[in-house]
Each structure stands twice: as structure tokens, then as C-alpha cells.
Amino acid sequence: xxxxxDAELVTQCLAGRTELYRxxxxxxxxxxxxxxxxxxxxxxxxxxxxxxxxxxxxAKLDTCKDPALFYVWLMRIARNRAFNVLRRGxxxxxxxxxxxxxxxxxxxxxxxxxxxxEGQLEAREVAAELEKRVMGLxxxxxxxxxxxxxxxxxxxxxxxxxxxxxxTVKFRLHRAYKLLKERLGKR
Amino acid sequence: MAECTAVQARxxxxxxxxxERAQADEPHLVACSACxxxxxRTRAVLRGLDRIPVTEPSRDxxxxxxxxxxxxxxxxxxAKSAPRPTVAPRRAPPTEPPPGFFAxxxxxxxxxxxxxxxxxxxxxVLVRPSADSRLARLTPSPSAMPAVESESPLPGxxxxxxxLTGRASAFDEGAWKDVAEGQSFxxxxxxxxxxGAKASLALPDGSRVDVAADxxxxxxxxxxxxxRGRARFDIRHRPERIFRVLVPDGEIRVLGTLFDVESRPQxxxxxxxxxxxxxQCDRAVERLEDGEGATxxxxxxxxxxxxxxxxxxxxxxxxxxxxxxxxxPDEPTSVGPDPKPTIDAEPAKGPAPTGLQ
Numbered sequence: 001x002x003x004x005x006d007a008e009l010v011t012q013c014l015a016g017r018t019e020l021y022r023x024x025x026x027x028x029x030x031x032x033x034x035x036x037x038x039x040x041x042x043x044x045x046x047x048x049x050x051x052x053x054x055x056x057x058x059a060k061l062d063t064c065k066d067p068a069l070f071y072v073w074l075m076r077i078a079r080n081r082a083f084n085v086l087r088r089g090x091x092x093x094x095x096x097x098x099x100x101x102x103x104x105x106x107x108x109x110x111x112x113x114x115x116x117x118e119g120q121l122e123a124r125e126v127a128a129e130l131e132k133r134v135m136g137l138x139x140x141x142x143x144x145x146x147x148x149x150x151x152x153x154x155x156x157x158x159x160x161x162x163x164x165x166x167x168t169v170k171f172r173l174h175r176a177y178k179l180l181k182e183r184l185g186k187r
Numbered sequence: 188m189a190e191c192t193a194v195q196a197r198x199x200x201x202x203x204x205x206x207e208r209a210q211a212d213e214p215h216l217v218a219c220s221a222c223x224x225x226x227x228r229t230r231a232v233l234r235g236l237d238r239i240p241v242t243e244p245s246r247d248x249x250x251x252x253x254x255x256x257x258x259x260x261x262x263x264x265x266a267k268s269a270p271r272p273t274v275a276p277r278r279a280p281p282t283e284p285p286p287g288f289f290a291x292x293x294x295x296x297x298x299x300x301x302x303x304x305x306x307x308x309x310x311x312v313l314v315r316p317s318a319d320s321r322l323a324r325l326t327p328s329p330s331a332m333p334a335v336e337s338e339s340p341l342p343g344x345x346x347x348x349x350x351l352t353g354r355a356s357a358f359d360e361g362a363w364k365d366v367a368e369g370q371s372f373x374x375x376x377x378x379x380x381x382x383g384a385k386a387s388l389a390l391p392d393g394s395r396v397d398v399a400a401d402x403x404x405x406x407x408x409x410x411x412x413x414x415r416g417r418a419r420f421d422i423r424h425r426p427e428r429i430f431r432v433l434v435p436d437g438e439i440r441v442l443g444t445l446f447d448v449e450s451r452p453q454x455x456x457x458x459x460x461x462x463x464x465x466x467q468c469d470r471a472v473e474r475l476e477d478g479e480g481a482t483x484x485x486x487x488x489x490x491x492x493x494x495x496x497x498x499x500x501x502x503x504x505x506x507x508x509x510x511x512x513x514x515x516p517d518e519p520t521s522v523g524p525d526p527k528p529t530i531d532a533e534p535a536k537g538p539a540p541t542g543l544q
Contacts, residue, residue: 014264021256025249033244044405044412045375047244054252055259062264088373126231127238134236149236170199177199180232 010067021061025054028071031151032078038146039082041135049085053078075151075161079143086139133180141179144172190215194222202229251438254467258429258440344391345371346406350504353384353400372406379403380416387504394430395421397503417449419460419503437468437483446475447497454484458494 004012006024013020032053037046057064057074064073134145140162147153147161159166194201194215201209201216209226210216216223348355351368358364358377372378380386380402388396391408398404402416410431411418422430422441430441432448434455439448444462448455457466458480466473468483473490475481480494 016265018256018265019253022249022253025252026247029248030241030243033248034242037242042375043245044377047246047248048375048407048412050244051248051252051255054248055255058252058256059259059262061262124238126235127240130232130235131239134239145236149233150239150241174196174199177202177229177232180236181228 005068006070007067010061010064010070014061021058024070028074029054031071032074034150035075035143035146036078036082038131038135038150039079039139039143040085045085049081050078053081056081069160072157072160075147076163079161082143083139130180134176137176137179141172141176144169145176145180148173191219191222194219195225198226198229199233201226202233206230251433254438258465258467344408345373346376346391346408347371347389348378348386349389349395350387351384352386352504354381355379355384355386355398356381374407375405377403377405385502385504392423392425394423397421399498399502413448413450415450415452417447417498417502419445419447419498421445437466437488440465440467449497454482456494456497457481457483458497 004020004023006027009020009024013024029050032050033046036049036053037043040046040049053074057070057077064070066073134142137145143162144158147158148155153161155166155169158169162169164172194213197213201213204212206227210223216226348366348368348370351366355366356363356379357366357372358379363379366372366378378386378388378398380398380400382401384400386398388398388406390396390406396404396406396411397419399417399419402418403414404416404418405412405414410433411420412433414435418432420430420432420441422444424444432439432441434448434450437455439446439457441462441464444459444464446457446459446462446464448457457464457475459475459477461477464475466475466481466483466488468486468488471483471486471488473481473488475490478493480491480497482489482491
């Protein structure tokens with residue numbers, strides 16, 4: 001079952017094999033959570049919103065027009081949920097700070113590119129600093145950057161998830177890079 | 188200069204390419220060191236962004252998602268497209284599934300729809316207490332089913348600290364801050380009571396959560412995430428939702444009731460004072476009646492027909508008068524017709540049941 005593509009799992013689920021939805025959750029939960037935790041900046045809330053997104057996706061599974069694009073459709077639901085939460089001003093319930101115990105881990109050695117030890121350390125510091133800066137970006141820029149760089153999504157996929165034109169995706173990324181460069185320059 | 192502006196507007200696109208390829212794609216970079224530097228700085232940002240690590244959820248979300256799916260009414264598409272498990276009511280799982288129950292694929296295929304249907308039937312019984320309670324005769328129409336919980340997953344309203352004895356605090360703007368009686372909080376706020384303290388929270392719909400000393404939780408309108416400690420829940424029955432108490436070992440679904448929960452590293456204990464509860468741990472589900480309890484830890488769920496009390500009235504603030512509890516706009520202020528049970532004055536902590544030590 002775990003080797004079946006999303007489209008097959010969704011189709012079989014819709015045909016009554018609802019237990020297969022568990023495989024879809026397991027397959028995508030890290031991606032959805034990884035996106036939400038940086039968008040919402042709070043681990044507990046991100047887990048709650050991720051669960052709501054998966055539950056909503058199940059309840060409306062028949063409205064997923066292209067089962068092969070289940071991931072994009074699911075991320076759109078997650079994004080909508082997260083932005084609803086952000087709009088309600090619940091963003092600051094528990095900020096990610098060392099005191100909260102919810103700090104996002106600094107990347108370990110495996111996630112750093114090749115190079116000297118000093119280079120790796122510097123890359124790690126830059127990534128950690130950038131992560132903080134990304135989380136300080138306005139939500140719409142943050143979402144775009146996260147989808148591009150932590151999710152590795154194409155411009156087209158980002159446009160579909162965020163429901164914006166591809167030109168807007170490029171513009172937001174350009175603006176975000178500019179902001180990040182400025183902010184890094186002020187370290 | 189105009190050329191520089193145009194090239195720098197493409198900095199993100201060019202930075203994604205290797206330097207040589209970027210220069211081949213944009214010859215201006217060969218001649219202009221300022222643009223070359225700009226693209227190089229952007230490239231450093233992109234590389235840093237690509238190295239931001241993946242953050243995993245603290246637990247497998249599939250268990251809680253599937254648990255919620257099994258407890259919610261089946262979605263409309265399932266009713267239309269899936270073969271309805273007409274045998275489900277007769278094949279409803281026993282209180283304790285026999286070993287290997289879920290290992291059978293044939294049975295598993297019907298387990299979720301059957302559980303959902305059983306819950307719908309149970310809710311209909313609760314909503315219509317005067318109706319014939321024989322489940323076999325109940326055939327709920329779609330309009331009689333409770334609304335899907337996800338339609339209002341984050342209902343509005345604030346959580347109020349209605350009573351406080353001792354010291355309690357809320358995590359706000361990166362630090363724990365003392366809170367005062369009468370203070371309100373947005374949903375999702377992390378709250379804790381200090382040793383020796385006790386507090387009472389009023390939820391937006393008038394439900395009440397009494398929190399014992401040295402406890403910590405997240406309070407929402409439709410759920411409480413109890414991280415540690417003990418709490419007593421007096422939850423208004425609302426047919427359109429299932430209130431949930433989330434603990435590290437599982438979850439407790441509330442059908443309008445009064446009960447105590449203790450969450451410890453060794454596991455969770457529940458004692459039902461009044462009403463009905465459904466407790467789920469992994470795939471095991473138990474329904475509790477008055478006076479019953481359960482312990483659960485990991486994947487083990489044990490029902491206790493005569494549960495030891497988890498708390499006494501001394502562990503919580505005195506009862507809040509109904510006038511102090513903010514009522515849900517759709518519901519009258521009164522607490523309801525059922526008299527609250529008297530909590531006896533036995534010692535607060537009985538011996539922990541087997542399985543939690």
C-alpha cells in the first residue's frame with residue numbers, strides 16, 4: 001500500500017477502502033507539518049492545524065479534482081487553515097523561543113553541504129539565521145519561500161497551492177530574497 | 188543603470204544557476220561587478236534557505252486523524268460511493284476486540300464506517316433521550332446527523348480564568364506571565380498552575396474545566412490538550428460537536444459529561460463522574476458510564492468498572508455560579524437539568540491502577 005501513488009490511494013479510498021487514508025496521512029504529514037510549523041511558528045498549533053487539514057481533506061475527498069495532485073490540493077487546504085488562524089491573530093500564542101521548548105532544531109551535519117569544517121559551520125549558522133529571518137517575513141512571503149525552499153516546489157505548484165499567478169510567485173520570491181539579504185546584512 | 192535594475196530583478200532566477208551558466212544566460216554579469224555581487228549574495232541566501240532542516244511532527248498524526256475520522260459521521264461521498272456496511276450494526280466490535288480483530292482485512296474494511304455509524308447512532312440516542320433507545324430501530328436521516336466537526340474546528344471566543352486560588356501563568360510573548368482571576372485569553376494559549384494552586388477555566392460555550400495544582404494545558408473552545416497534571420471537565424452537551432481532551436496517550440471524546448483526567452508520564456487515568464465518555468488509545472476504544480474509569484498508556488487501554496477517584500473537591504476551586512460562566516450565544520445560561528454529583532472528600536490520590544506504575 002505504501003508504494004501506491006497518491007492517485008491510486010485516493011481513488012481506492014473514495015471507493016470505500018477508507019483505511020488507506022492512513023497511508024496518505026503518513027506520507028504527507030511531515031511535509032504539511034514542516035510547512036505549517038514555520039508558517040504558524042508554534043508546534044502545537046501546527047500539529048492541530050495539520051490534523052484539521054487532513055480531516056477536512058478526508059471529508060471533502062470527492063472534491064479533489066485530480067487525485068494525482070492530492071498533495072497540492074492538501075497543501076492548499078493546510079494553507080487556507082493556517083491563514084485563517086493567522087487572520088484571527090492567534091499567531092503569537094506560543095512563539096518559537098528556546099524557553100518554550102518548541103525551538104526548531106539547528107540543522108545537523110547531514111543537512112550541510114560538503115566543504116571544510118569551517119564552511120559547514122558557517123553554512124549552518126547562515127541557515128539557522130535565515131530560518132529565523134524567514135519566520136520574521138510577512139506570512140504571504142513566508143509561505144512562498146517555504147514552499148520553494150523547504151518543500152522544493154516548482155513555481156507552478158506554488159502558484160496552485162497559494163492560488164496566485166505564477167508571476168506573483170516570482171515577485172514574492174524576489175521581494176523575499178531582497179528582504180532576507182537586507183536583514184542578513186544587518187546581523 | 189537600467190540594465191542593472193533589470194538584471195537584479197532576475198537575481199533569484201540567476202542565482203539558482205551555477206555562476207558560469209548565469210553569466211552565459213545574462214552577459215551583463217560578465218561586465219558588471221555590482222550585479223555579479225548581487226547575484227552572488229542572492230545565491231548565498233538561496234543556499235542557506237535550501238539547508239533549512241525538515242522539522243518532524245512530535246508524533247504520528249495519522250493515529251489522531253484516523254481516530255477522528257472514525258468518530259465523525261461518515262462523509263457524504265462515502266455514503267454515495269462505498270458499499271454501505273449493512274452488517275455493521277450487528278458486527279459492531281465488542282467492548283474489547285479479540286486478538287487479531289483488526290488483522291482481518293475483510294473486517295478492517297468495514298471497521299471505520301461501522302465505528303462512524305455506531306457513533307452517529309449513539310449521538311442520536313443522546314440528542315433524543317426520550318426516543319426508543321434500541322439502536323436497531325434507529326435509522327438516522329442525514330438531517331438528523333450532527334454537523335461535521337471540521338466545519339467549525341476553531342470556533343470563536345476566548346477562554347476565561349473564572350476562578351484562581353494560588354498562582355497560575357500563561358505563556359505569552361516568549362515567557363511565562365502571571366495571570367489573574369477574571370482574565371481572558373485567546374484560544375490556544377498555554378496555561379499552567381503552580382504547585383498548590385487551582386484554577387477554573389470557562390470555555391466560550393459555558394463548559395468548565397477545573398485545573399488542579401501543577402498542571403499544564405492548552406485551552407481551545409472545542410478541545411483541551413492536557414500536557415500534564417489533573418483536570419476536571421464539565422462539558423456542555425452540544426449535538427453539533429464532539430469535545431475532545433487530548434492527552435499524550437490518546438484522546439477522550441466527550442458527549443456531555445463530568446469527569447476527571449490525570450496525565451502523567453506513566454500514562455493517563457480517567458474517572459467518569461457523570462455522563463458518557465468514549466476513550467480511545469491507538470485503535471482500542473472504550474465507552475464509559477457513570478462511575479467507570481480507564482487507564483491508558485502506549486497502546487494499552489484498560490477499562491475499570493469501579494474506578495478510584497482521581498480528585499476531590501479540594502483539588503479544584505469552588506463551584507462557579509452559573510452567572511459567572513459566559514454562555515454560548517446559542518444556548519441558555521443555565522447549566523442544565525442534570526444535578527452535579529457530589530464529590531466525596533476522600534483522599535485526593537488513590538493508588539494508581541495497574542498499568543500506570
